[in-house]
Amino acid sequence: MKKPIYLLATLTGVAAFLTAVSSYRTPEPVHFGSEKHELDSTVLDITTVAQNLNAPWDMAWGPDNMLWFTEQDGKVSKLNPKTGQITELLQIKDYYRKRLGLMSMVLHPDWKTHPEVFINYSHIQPDSVIVSKLVRYTYNGKILTDPVLIYQIPGYLGHNGSRLVISKDRKILWSAGDLKQKKTIHDPAFANGKVLRLNLDGTIPADNPHPGSPAWSMGFRVPQGLTYTKNGNLFIAEHGDATDDEVNLVTKGASYGWPYIAGFSDLPEEKTYSETHESVYPVKAWTPTIAPAGMDYYDGNIPEWQNALLLSTLKDQSLRVLKLDRKQEKVLSEEIVFSQKYGRLRDVCVSPSGDIYISTSNRDWNPPANFPIKTDDRIIRISKSGTIPKNKRIAKTKEKANAETAASLYASFCESCHKADGGGVPGSFPSLVTSSRLAGNKEILIPFLLKGSQSASGEGMPAFGFLTDSQLSEIVSYARSNFSKNTENVSAGEIGEIRAKSK
Ligand code: HEC
Structure with missing residues (x-):
């Protein structure tokens, strides 16, 4: 009889000990539902790590290993991806949310000396004019404070971009939509339809291609994706009109054709225009359109997706994996995943460990059929959970474009x-x-x-x-x-x- 009693006592002791310390342990990873997805050789784990959000626009990996994100109604928060805990850092008051609102955000790469965050949002002035503000905030360890307006450009209800990235040489690159003002897209005196380049204090770099102008490259329509690859190439993703969504390789001073050329120069008017104007053509274009949004470069631990641009799409409700060549200049292939599963996808963010985060946008102004679901909007993590043994691998049939019915x-x-x-x-x-x-x-x-x-x-x-x-x-x-x-x-x-x- 002794043994069982001894055992019971020990177990009770252990249980009591566990109860006593449990509040000091890191909480169990929170997930609101998780599933598996198989690639050719890799098993992915797909987990919702945040829900009940309101149209997140941008996600950035923080130096604190938190996922920082914006929501269109003026909020900046950070998510602990392990516990699901969300900490609100900022509620902007003067944002204007009609279709757009708070959009993109980028963290200063020299965080230790400059704990600063750059944020772009729509604002409506007392005279009803809409502007697009670039504001720098400082992180004081708890919240974002001390806003400084560093640059402002005209805004609009739509066609207003945007994405922000910071280059290795510490310039801010800002993709700005055409505001539906076609005449000024190729004029460096106007900010619309361009990639803008600024010093981090909002002044204009001396080596910009047009002296005194923030214009770095022009001829874009609605660019919502902007990312550097590992070797420092800058790619942009933009919405076409009825045809030709595009991904382009951005270089200094180059012109990308819009509104004179959509996609490639193949229509008679486009050919006439290209006889007298030099334009750079896309590395990838889509007709029918897919509405590309956020884009990030992937070189993590999912072998099928190494050296690829990951592109989230709104209209098509999918993640596109665009494999690049070695020089990271050309798109070699495209894979389409998660079609119609989670609704509109506004952004994608890769963590240093190779996990991928995608955010839904089903509570924005244009939700698709069957969305939003109750728990929208969500942030969903995609991570490698295993490898399929060699003898069990079946080549997956890639999702194909619909037959033309x-x-x-x-x-x-x-x-x-x-x-x-x-x-x-x-x-x-x-x-x-x-x-x-x-x-x-x-x-x-x-x-x-x-x-x-x-x-x-x-x-x-x-x-x-x-x-x-x-x-x-x-x-x-x-x-x-x-x-x-x-x-x-x-x-x-x-x-x-x-x-x-x-x-
Ligand atoms: C980008 C958005 C968009 C797309 C895509 C689009 N339309 Fe429209 N459509 C509009 C808008 C805006 C109007 C109103 C234009 C106006 O009143 O001048 C409109 C008007 C119309 C009308 C007239 C409605 C009326 O007021 O009587 C028809 C018919 C129509 N569209 C058919 C189509 C068809 C067919 C397609 C696909 C081939 C299509 N549209 C694709 C935005 C769109």
Whole structure:
């Protein structure tokens, strides 16, 4: 009898000891659900590490091994990725959140001597003019304090970028959207449609290509991704209009074509423009568009993804893995993961240990069908959890682009604005269900689709002249039969005739 009693006593003692010390131990890793995902040879663990956030825009790995992040409603916080604990560091008061709000953030690389954070956000002045502010804050060990406005550029409701990075030579690089002001994109006197380069105090570096101007390179539309690779190459990711989302390699003084060239110089007007203007073409372009957002360089412990740009997408709701060549100048291949799983993905951040963090943006102004879910927005960690034994490996079939069905054409080219149910977004994108133009005369509808338009709200309908007659015919038939009272088809032949007439 003695033995069991002794054992019991010992166990109780251990239990009591554990209870006594448990509050001093690091808490168990928090995760709100975790799953596995297999690559060719690597097993990934995918864990939600933060939830109930409000449209996070930017994530940065801190020198304290915390994940710092911004939310569009003016908050900067840091997340302990091990425990899930979130500490709020700053609530900006003068941000303006309509579509945009608080956006990007970058931490000073010389943190010990300069515990500073640079933050970009939209602000509306008393005269109703929207501006985009670059403000430096200092971390006092607890919160971010002492804001200093170091630079300010015109802002807008959309097309306002942005991302911030700091170069090895300690300059701040800032991607700024075109603000829909096409005429000034190539003018160094204006900040729109550019990568801007500033000293860390907001002054203009003496070696910028246009004296006195922050312009470093120009010809961008809506650039929301900016990252350095290991060897110091700078890549930018931007939204195209109806076609040609792009990733570009950014170099000093170069011009990237927009608004004269979308993607490559392949249309007649584009070719004419390139006869007299030198432009740099993308290392990767996408039509149908995917809405690329945050981008980070990966060289961590997931072998399949080494030496790649990781790009998060909004419209396509996926993570794109763009493998680079050795010189980190060209994209060799693309893999698409997590399609439609977590909704819109605004940013991606790689930790020094090779873990990847992605953040959802389902509580921004343009949520997709079936989102937000209750726990949105989320930050999700992707980490290597094991290796598949050699004899158990099966080459995974990569996710492929959809076959071109009428439904997939509508999803690729129309759904991001007019939505899957045709209902649109009130105030921005009209409903197709109640649209008299969709139901009306094809001689008016087709030229409208070919040429696009600019609505009173300032939100444009892109020109779809680049689609073939049969693609347009499929789309019109699909939209009419699903949303409209007039279900009459318009054949490819009819579209061809109307196109010829309207030229
Ligand atoms: C980037 C957003 C966007 C995309 C993508 C888009 N549209 Fe539109 N669409 C608009 C806007 C904005 C308007 C309002 C334009 C106006 O009133 O001049 C509009 C208007 C329309 C109308 C007229 C609605 C009315 O008021 O009667 C039709 C029809 C239409 N779009 C069809 C399409 C089809 C078909 C596609 C896909 C091939 C498409 N749109 C893709 C933004 C978009």
